[in-house]
Amino acid sequence: xxxxxxxxxxxxxxxxxxxxxxxxxxxxxxxxxxxxxxxxxxxxxxxxxxxxxxxxxxxxxxxxxxxxxxxxxxxxxxxxxxxxxxxxxxxxxxxxxxxxxxxxxxxxxxxxxxxxxxxxxxxxxxxxxxxxxxxxxxxxxxxxxxxxxxxxxxxxxxxxxxxxxxxxxxxxxxxxxxxxxxxxxxxxxxxxxxxxxxxxxxxxxxxxxxxxxxxxxxxxxxxxxxxxxxxxxxxxxxxxxxxxxxxxxxxxxxxxxxxxxxxxxx
Amino acid sequence: xxxxxxxxxxxxxxxxxxxxxxxxxxxxxxxxxxxxxxxxxxxxxxxxxxxxxxxxxxxxxxxxxxxxxxxxxxxxxxxxxxxxxxxxxxxxxxxxxxxxxxxxxxxxxxxxxxxxxxxxxxxxxxxxxxxxxxxxxxxxxxxxxxxxxxxxxxxxxxxxxxxxxxxxxxxxxxxxxxxxxxxxxxxxxxxxxxxxxxxxxxxxxxxxxxxxxxxxxxxxxxxxxxxxxxxxxxxxxxxxxxxxxxxxxxxxxxxxxxxxxxxxxxxxxxxxxxxxxxxxxxxxxxxx
Numbered sequence: 260x261x262x263x264x265x266x267x268x269x270x271x272x273x274x275x276x277x278x279x280x281x282x283x284x285x286x287x288x289x290x291x292x293x294x295x296x297x298x299x300x301x302x303x304x305x306x307x308x309x310x311x312x313x314x315x316x317x318x319x320x321x322x323x324x325x326x327x328x329x330x331x332x333x334x335x336x337x338x339x340x341x342x343x344x345x346x347x348x349x350x351x352x353x354x355x356x357x358x359x360x361x362x363x364x365x366x367x368x369x370x371x372x373x374x375x376x377x378x379x380x381x382x383x384x385x386x387x388x389x390x391x392x393x394x395x396x397x398x399x400x401x402x403x404x405x406x407x408x409x410x411x412x413x414x415x416x417x418x419x420x421x422x423x424x425x426x427x428x429x430x431x432x433x434x435x436x437x438x439x440x441x442x443x444x445x446x447x448x449x450x451x452x453x454x455x456x457x458x459x460x461x462x463x464x465x466x467x468x469x470x471x472x473x474x475x476x477x478x479x480x481x482x483x484x485x486x487x488x489x490x491x492x493x494x495x496x497x498x499x500x501x502x503x504x505x506x507x508x509x510x511x512x513x514x515x516x517x518x519x520x521x522x523x524x525x
Numbered sequence: 526x527x528x529x530x531x532x533x534x535x536x537x538x539x540x541x542x543x544x545x546x547x548x549x550x551x552x553x554x555x556x557x558x559x560x561x562x563x564x565x566x567x568x569x570x571x572x573x574x575x576x577x578x579x580x581x582x583x584x585x586x587x588x589x590x591x592x593x594x595x596x597x598x599x600x601x602x603x604x605x606x607x608x609x610x611x612x613x614x615x616x617x618x619x620x621x622x623x624x625x626x627x628x629x630x631x632x633x634x635x636x637x638x639x640x641x642x643x644x645x646x647x648x649x650x651x652x653x654x655x656x657x658x659x660x661x662x663x664x665x666x667x668x669x670x671x672x673x674x675x676x677x678x679x680x681x682x683x684x685x686x687x688x689x690x691x692x693x694x695x696x697x698x699x700x701x702x703x704x705x706x707x708x709x710x711x712x713x714x715x716x717x718x719x720x721x722x723x724x725x726x727x728x729x730x731x732x733x734x735x736x737x738x739x740x741x742x743x744x745x746x747x748x749x750x751x752x753x754x755x756x757x758x759x760x761x762x763x764x765x766x767x768x769x770x771x772x773x774x775x776x777x778x779x780x781x782x783x784x785x786x787x788x789x790x791x792x793x794x795x796x797x798x799x800x801x802x803x804x805x806x807x808x809x810x811x812x813x
Binding site for chain 1 (some may be wrong): 609613615671683687
């Protein structure tokens, strides 16, 4: 029942996008996100569309997989569009009873919709082409310069990868405890919101206890294998920028700068 | 209560490329009231899925499960009355304990069934007595302070407190030390007789299965591949080995003796006392 949740559903393909350094992919995605919020022009979105299509094509990820990722975001997208459409002041183009639609509202709603669309497409492309471990490695890599300011880069990355690793385990555990309590006559479906929230206690307490026990055991196992944090730790897979990475970062930086200049110039 | 399964079919939605079907397929079972039935099969053979059909945690996609007067099929609703009749002890049942005191934890099931205060206390006293847990000294203690074996007993008592008529046990002795394990098995036998329960017993330990059950269903890849009385099933030592299952210790000993030409008889499972007598017989016979 709760096994349908998929987080970071990485799909292995031997593609150019998969082979990029995770840091490149994270940076490019960030630049892309800034970029799409700078754009205010349909023609520029055509360019973004081409860029996205090209990236998806190169990644060899089936387009349906990516569009599937949009499904859970759809209600949010819809809400944003509706809100922008109805609550923006400006030149009235439609008026009926209390509903007023303005020209500016339609534009803004359209842009918002498109922005969220591209945002989701690009971020899901990032998780689809990068395994969770590589992704956290990349985050660690990007945070490393901040160590000088006492940012615990390695610890953050380690925590993230452990959390990701244990999501399926916890889901299994929840499933099991839920069934055991159901067999004892527990009812999670009926009653009002307070009753239903209360009915979660018999699941949450055993779940917390087992999570803490697990954490304890994991910590001990890590220590037993000589883990002592960042210092002196070597990597099995060293991150290394290659020529393609440099080119990609260059392209995305250039696009961002150009968009910025255009925005200011207008 | 009798339990009948008719052509029960349940398939999981698994998106992978292994071409293995997961679930249970065309299961037929007929278990009379008061019987003790063993279900054996290697990991992933569908035992747990099958067990969870007995109290409608899974609804059969095809076929039906008949428990007493209840008929469960894919459209069944309001399953609480059925769950009252079928007590389910999962693997490592102590993981489900959550209340501050043992009393409260044991009261969770009966409370969900809507029993009165007096009835709840009576049910808890009965369940604790059956598992040889002292009510007065233990009721206010936290279940988390207990030893592993005690915790297991409390968890089983929490199921028994619902006064089920059918008890399903999934590897009830897994992870216990030898003494707790033996104690628990003996308790389970006496509880079964005292309460006149219909018992389902899932285990990988063939000696436990031999000790407890009268009838066995052997599962492989979601199907019942053969069944029979406990003695009949354990005579099929080669067949069981093919299914990656073992045989009781006594059968193993007899096999080895047969290989060395010291024994020519049926390879039937037996209790250790009987085995010892047989060995004494062989030794004496040789010395003559």
